[in-house]
Amino acid sequence: xxxxxxxxxxxxxxxxxxxxxxxxxxxxxxxxxxxxxxxxxxxxxxxxxxxxxxxxxxxxxxxxxxxxxxxxxxxxxxxxxxxxxxxxxxxxxxxxxxxxxxxxxxxxxxxxxxxxxxxxxxxxxxxxxxxxxxxxxxxxxxxxxxxxxxxxxxxxxxxxxxxxxxxxxxxxxxxxxxxxxxxxxxxxxxxxxxxxxxxxxxxxxxxxxxxxxxxxxxxxxxxxxxxxxxxxxxxxxxxxxxxxxxxxxxxxxxxxxxxxxxxxxxxxxxxxxxxxxxxxxxxxxxxxxxxxxxxxxxxxxxxxxxxxxxxxx
Numbered sequence: 001x002x003x004x005x006x007x008x009x010x011x012x013x014x015x016x017x018x019x020x021x022x023x024x025x026x027x028x029x030x031x032x033x034x035x036x037x038x039x040x041x042x043x044x045x046x047x048x049x050x051x052x053x054x055x056x057x058x059x060x061x062x063x064x065x066x067x068x069x070x071x072x073x074x075x076x077x078x079x080x081x082x083x084x085x086x087x088x089x090x091x092x093x094x095x096x097x098x099x100x101x102x103x104x105x106x107x108x109x110x111x112x113x114x115x116x117x118x119x120x121x122x123x124x125x126x127x128x129x130x131x132x133x134x135x136x137x138x139x140x141x142x143x144x145x146x147x148x149x150x151x152x153x154x155x156x157x158x159x160x161x162x163x164x165x166x167x168x169x170x171x172x173x174x175x176x177x178x179x180x181x182x183x184x185x186x187x188x189x190x191x192x193x194x195x196x197x198x199x200x201x202x203x204x205x206x207x208x209x210x211x212x213x214x215x216x217x218x219x220x221x222x223x224x225x226x227x228x229x230x231x232x233x234x235x236x237x238x239x240x241x242x243x244x245x246x247x248x249x250x251x252x253x254x255x256x257x258x259x260x261x262x263x264x265x266x267x268x269x270x271x272x273x274x275x276x277x278x279x280x281x282x283x284x285x286x287x288x289x290x291x292x293x294x295x296x297x298x299x300x301x302x303x304x305x306x307x308x309x310x311x312x313x
Contacts, residue, residue, distance in 0.1 A: 093119055093120065093121060093122070093151060094116055094120045094121070094122050094125065094151055094152070094153055095151050096151055096152040096153070097111065097114070097116075097152070097153050097154075097155065098152065098153070098154045098155065099111075099155045099156075099157070100154075100155070100156050100157075101156050101157040101158055101159065102139075102157050102159065103159060104139040104159055104162075104183075105137055105138075105139045105140055105157060105159060109137055110134055110137070110155055110157070113130065113133040113134045113136070113137065114130050114133075114134075114145075114153065114155070115130070115133070116153075122147050122149060122150065122151060122152075122153070125147060125153070127145040127146060127147055127153075128145075130145045130153075130155075131143045131144065131145045134155065134157065138182055138183040139159045139160055139182060139183060140157050140158070140159060140160070141158045141159060141160045142157070142158040143155065143156070143157045143158075144156045144157075160176055160180075160182050161176060161177070162174045162175075162176070162182060162190055162193060163175055163176050163177040163193065163194075163205075163206065164193050164194045164195070164196045164202070164205055164209070165185050165190060165193050165194070165195050165196070166179075166181070166196050166197075166201060166202040166205075167195060167196070167197045167198075167201075168197075168198075168199065168201075168202070171184070172184065172185035173185055173202075174190050174193070175196075175202045177206040178203070178206075179202035179203035179204075179205070179206075181202070194209055194222070194224075194225060195223065195224045195225065196209075196224075196225045196226075196227070197224055197225070197226045197227065198226060198227025198228070198230070199227065199230060200227060200230050201225065201226070201227035204227060205225060205227075208225060208233055208250070209225060211250060211251060211254060212225070212235070212254065214254075215254060215255075215258045217258065217261075218235075218254070218257065218258055218261075221237045221238050221239070221267070222235050222236070222237060222238075223236050223237065223238050224236035228244075231247050232244075232245055232246060232247040232250075232277075233245050233250070237267060239267070239268075240272065240287075241267055241271060241272060241273070241274060242272065242273050242274070243257060243273075243274045243276065244273065244274065244275045244276060244277050245276055245277070246276055246277050246278075246279070247277075249279075253276045256276070257274065257276065260282075266284075270286060270287050270289065270290035271284050271285060271286055271287060271290070272285050272286065272287045272288075273285040
């Protein structure tokens with residue numbers, strides 16, 4: 001038994017498999033199963049015992065032509081279009097688009113930035129380029145585009161937050177807190193935003209509006225925040241009164257204004273202007289109608305005094 005086991009394979013004098021005269025086996029070494037058939041075919045081919053099938057030439061020709069076509073398409077820049085066409089007709093054409101996070105941005109504008117047609121393939125679609133195009137829309141702060149195989153594109157956008165309507169000259173724009181212009185004002189839900197007027201009002205408004213908002217009864221009556229000379233602010237109230245605030249110590253002026261209104265109903269009277277620019281006095285200007293009534297009262301007063309005096313004498 002020992003002689004049979006030890007002598008098996010060693011005492012056989014025969015040609016070992018090889019390729020072009022090179023041995024592919026060694027004593028005590030056995031090839032893995034998945035390599036045995038390819039090695040046998042190559043061994044036969046090296047000894048001239050392999051006969052290719054009759055259709056091998058046609059297959060090699062077809063493979064050569066296909067490779068040449070692909071290489072030509074690559075050099076000519078048509079390879080992406082070829083990939084799009086083949087994969088789209090193989091079940092990867094985009095036919096579902098899910099958009100989320102948009103309130104001010106039209107879904108039609110987002111779809112337009114995706115640049116899809118009826119045969120766009122999900123395989124050849126570039127989500128990074130689409131994200132850059134969508135992020136260029138006025139209201140979009142950030143965008144994310146994701147491919148979901150086999151046929152869906154998901155788009156999620158984060159929009160900018162509108163803070164105020166900025167009037168500069170005859171133009172109205174919606175701005176962020178930083179003063180960055182988002183888009184032209186066209187009405188709609190932005191109509192409830194505060195109106196800030198002036199050259200640098202868009203950039204300076206956030207802090208000032210926050211100070212006024214600390215007094216809700218006053219803030220609810222403000223229709224416009226007007227920047228004067230890039231130095232100070234005026235308040236335009238809903239009843240037409242203009243409050244001229246000082247350049248410095250704005251917090252103290254606002255507190256005083258609210259206290260006077262609570263005590264004497266100052267902002268409910270027939271006045272056109274409350275001037276608080278002076279530290280030592282408060283100047284109130286009457287409306288033209290109230291001024292006329294005041295002048296009429298002053299003119300009638302001497303006559304009343306004279307008539308009373310005549311009666312006493």
